[in-house]
Amino acid sequence: MAKSSTPSRERIVAGAADMISRRGLSATSIREMAKHAKAPLGSTYHYFPEGKQQLATEAVRYSGEWVARSLRKELEAGPAAGLAAFLALWRRIVFESDFHAGCPVLAVAIEEPPADEVPPALAAAADVFEQWENLLADSLRAHGARAEQAAQVATLIVAAVEGTVALCRAKRSTEPLDRTAAQLQYLIAATIKN
Amino acid sequence: MAKSSTPSRERIVAGAADMISRRGLSATSIREMAKHAKAPLGSTYHYFPEGKQQLATEAVRYSGEWVARSLRKELEAGPAAGLAAFLALWRRIVFESDFHAGCPVLAVAIEEPPADEVPPALAAAADVFEQWENLLADSLRAHGARAEQAAQVATLIVAAVEGTVALCRAKRSTEPLDRTAAQLQYLIAATIKN
DNA sequence: GCTAGACTATGACGATCGTTATAGCCAGAG
DNA sequence: CTCTGGCTATAACGATCGTCATAGTCTAGC
Numbered sequence: 001m002a003k004s005s006t007p008s009r010e011r012i013v014a015g016a017a018d019m020i021s022r023r024g025l026s027a028t029s030i031r032e033m034a035k036h037a038k039a040p041l042g043s044t045y046h047y048f049p050e051g052k053q054q055l056a057t058e059a060v061r062y063s064g065e066w067v068a069r070s071l072r073k074e075l076e077a078g079p080a081a082g083l084a085a086f087l088a089l090w091r092r093i094v095f096e097s098d099f100h101a102g103c104p105v106l107a108v109a110i111e112e113p114p115a116d117e118v119p120p121a122l123a124a125a126a127d128v129f130e131q132w133e134n135l136l137a138d139s140l141r142a143h144g145a146r147a148e149q150a151a152q153v154a155t156l157i158v159a160a161v162e163g164t165v166a167l168c169r170a171k172r173s174t175e176p177l178d179r180t181a182a183q184l185q186y187l188i189a190a191t192i193k194n
Numbered sequence: 195m196a197k198s199s200t201p202s203r204e205r206i207v208a209g210a211a212d213m214i215s216r217r218g219l220s221a222t223s224i225r226e227m228a229k230h231a232k233a234p235l236g237s238t239y240h241y242f243p244e245g246k247q248q249l250a251t252e253a254v255r256y257s258g259e260w261v262a263r264s265l266r267k268e269l270e271a272g273p274a275a276g277l278a279a280f281l282a283l284w285r286r287i288v289f290e291s292d293f294h295a296g297c298p299v300l301a302v303a304i305e306e307p308p309a310d311e312v313p314p315a316l317a318a319a320a321d322v323f324e325q326w327e328n329l330l331a332d333s334l335r336a337h338g339a340r341a342e343q344a345a346q347v348a349t350l351i352v353a354a355v356e357g358t359v360a361l362c363r364a365k366r367s368t369e370p371l372d373r374t375a376a377q378l379q380y381l382i383a384a385t386i387k388n
Numbered sequence: 389g390c391t392a393g394a395c396t397a398t399g400a401c402g403a404t405c406g407t408t409a410t411a412g413c414c415a416g417a418g
Numbered sequence: 419c420t421c422t423g424g425c426t427a428t429a430a431c432g433a434t435c436g437t438c439a440t441a442g443t444c445t446a447g448c
Binding site: 022027100111126155156163176179184187 | 216217218220221294296300301303304305306307312316319320323324345346347349350352353354355356357358360361363364365366370373374376377378381384
Binding site: 029030031045051052 | 434438
């Protein structure tokens, strides 16, 4: 078998991202990630010789890129459409997992690093947030927003959506997403108008 | 010794809240919480016979009430002052911990619950978020905001601040807080004006 | 067909987890 | 003084953790 329908390595990364988004990094064991991807434990150390940190780093980048792709595509129709897609994407993840899944990037971002050291997974999380913000900010600027305003609004959107997903999980309801959605839509409309 | 300067029980809860805000719930062991509070391991099971879940629940409520107190007090000077205090409080926690600490309520909120069951700590997190939102929404309404708008803005503020704290930790910078602060201030000004 | 190298199978290592049990201490009430 | 009850001390339980080592299987290219 040269290549199975989805290669083992990618299945492991995608599965790891899903599990991390639910339980957090430290509560997700390598054994469970392997089992979830129907891969043997030995394979995880074959594909990711640096161990858990490497796997976490790749999982963060994987979901980061996945979201960025969607964002990039929908932003072609303008910032408001991009925001709507961004919100819909997270609503779907939260709702379809029965409020069990969230954002793996956030989950990794709030793990405490060892003193005076920055683990690669945490650095990857920072990069992913930055990328999402830049996509939104560029689109806002392209539609007439002032540079500083665009940056501020982009950061607010990313932060608010991440926080709202957490609120939804705690309350087992998508209502927080509805509320922030309404306000963020006003905000975008006001931002690209001046 | 009838009562030490700070009672053991409260020291354990406060310490647990701090540790959970840094490492997350599942990465924080009861042994470490006891050691951090200079209390014996046996004492934690004496004060919290339901074990880790109970300790986590009380830690969430403890920090929830602590933030709510500050919020309640500063909101007396109006929504804008309340928001400023809310932001300053989190900025202080993030900065003074060298970007290691965050919000323990968020940390508990994103832990996956067992299927069809809601652990008390998760329910407590939902309550705390609700309480913060209500404090902000009431203040907004008292200053002329429409009821629905007030609720939406309050949810957005709580979610955005929680998310921004996570962004700051990942990026090891307080700049995200500056950006969201600016936008949330505009938003409050616009909300209580109509 | 054979060999090299990618992948898997299996088991073990020390460490730490949540939790419990049991015995001991030690202040304050009687 | 004795005794009771809140708190501590200590050790242990099985389970699971991240990681590593070793031997085995299988396939692609010669």
